[in-house]
Amino acid sequence: MDKKNVKILLVDDNDVTREVLRVILRNEGYNVVGEATDGGTGLELALKLKPDLILLDIVMPKISGTEILPRIRELLPDARVLMVTANKDQETITEVVKNGIHGYILKPFNAQKIIGTVEAVVAKINK
Template identity: 70%
Template sequence: MMSKNVSILLIDDNDITREVLRVVLDGQGYNVVGEATDGGSGLDLALKLRPDIILLDVVMPKISGLEILPKMKDMVPEARILMVTASKDQETINEAVTAGIHGFIEKPFNAQKIIDTVAGVVAKMGK
């Protein structure tokens, strides 16, 4: 699979987190097509860009990842969504899994964890 054919949208309110994700994913040849700092603007970008994968932070201002997740799944059903979270709260994890996410990247993360998680989702996409 050619990773450059995979488009990724980053939705996280933390500038440093987005920067780390972008640098790691760019380094692997993925195409980071956009970035947003909250769920509402993230959904707008997802509708416009139609990314293959969305990395969605759980805790954000305005609209959280968990709040926007059902709408995102409904409006951009082709996208694979990975939740990015520092929460180890079982209720949060259950809510995200029930909503149909495709995986988790737990904070603090390292480059290998990001690469492995995204590569696992890409492998299942058959791109």
């Protein structure tokens, strides 16, 4: 799939993190179609925009990434989900893996890590 055709949704409560992700991804030619600051809004946008890839934070106000992940997987089974978080707790990692994430990016991250992980996931879309 061509990068410009890959629709990406960013869901993270940290404005700086979303901005950095947006800049990195757009500079690489990806199509960032939406952004949300909490899980509830993220789920609404995901259902509306039907992204190919969702970069989802775990810890957010109102509704966390771990809470909406099962709903995303149920309602948008073709969407790929990358967790982007500073949370290194083994229980949490086990839970999100069990719920079907396609990758995990630990904060702090750099552009190379984001691009490499996104490219690996995008390469599996439509295969």
